Amino acid sequence: MKIAFDQQVFLLQEYGGISRYLCSLVRELATMPAITAQVFAPLHVNRNLAGLGNELSRGRALSRLPPKLLRPVMFASKVMARREMARFKPDIVHETYYCEDDFRPNGARRVLTVYDLIHERYPDLFVNSEGTTRPKRVAANRVDHVICISESTRRDLVSYCGVPEEKTSVVYLGVDVDFVQAVTPRRQYHPRPFLLYVGARGGYKNFERFVRAFALSPRLRQEFDLLCFGGGQLQTAERQMIVDAGLGPDQVVQMGGGDEILAALYQQAAAFVYPSLYEGFGIPPLEAMAVGCPVICSNSSSLPEVVGDAAESFDPLDEEAMLAAMEAVLASPSRRSALIAAGQTRYQQFTWEKCARETEAIYRKLL
Structure with missing residues (x-):
């Protein structure tokens, strides 16, 4: 053939x-x-x-x-x-x-x-x-x-x-997971604990709602930063949105680079958050699972098919629900461990x- x-x-x-x-x-x-x-x-x-x-x-x-x-x-x-x-x-x-x-x-x-x-x-x-x-x-x-x-x-x-x-x-x-599993981070890429966001930030990616949900929690604001990988530098309107949400101007940072840096960030993040309104498939959650990073993601479009029960899910249109999902993982070592274990099994199906x-x-x- x-x-x-x-x-x-x-x-x-x-x-x-x-x-x-x-x-x-x-x-x-x-x-x-x-x-x-x-x-x-x-x-x-x-x-x-x-x-x-x-x-x-x-x-x-x-x-x-x-x-x-x-x-x-x-x-x-x-x-x-x-x-x-x-x-x-x-x-x-x-x-x-x-x-x-x-x-x-x-x-x-x-x-x-x-x-x-x-x-x-x-x-x-x-x-x-x-x-x-x-x-x-x-x-x-x-x-x-x-x-x-x-x-x-x-x-x-x-x-x-x-x-x-x-x-x-x-x-x-x-899913190509060799690149994330093979990396031993050469350094700590951010000085404070952080939640990782990957990719473009506009429109259906739902980034603004994610920032607002994060900012609702005094505990999250105090203990964590948000690190965005890819998607280009933060624009002036985005920086203003971050300040308007009540976050410090340096509490949301953007970083670019190759697969080696992305792999290290997956490994160092407290959790990976994927708030998208719509995805045809959604590879980043599986990449995160491959290196033991707990996944918190929306329950819309294809994502429930992809992550199964190996992620903490939320309604991407509900900021309170998004916040509750983040707090459920970040405040509970047992929940975090359970997601990591489930993710290690889940990604291997693809x-x-x-x-x-x-x-x-x-x-x-x-x-």
């Missing part, structure tokens, strides 16, 4: 969760008997592809792509990818993003992975939500089968895009080998 992965997302992401998922999937598929998997990205900017080597990925990495050249380069890459895939003669074309065009070689079946329906659920948070919604709807209804990364995403896909449920399957992502095996079974059913 020959599987071709198209070029789309590899010109949209230099790094990123989608390209990381696809490269991990290709790598695992290549270890299976009677499977030939190949990425066709003739021109791309993606750095994850380098880890696949020439045997699994065909294309040239561009060191820099000015915005004005994105469209013509995307068109050229698409034309070249179509030609190369036609010579490859795949049984399956796994589309990597949302395209209205059908560019499969004759006879190939089409598979698409849908990651979330954030633009459909929260259109007011985006400047041009229809620019993503329309091609996603067209692509999902055009292909032969759609893989969703959670039951929550599948429900939303059926509801918002009208895709028949029988044309969908759920395949959970795997592997790339399992993801690839279930994906390969879907391919075979289509042939």
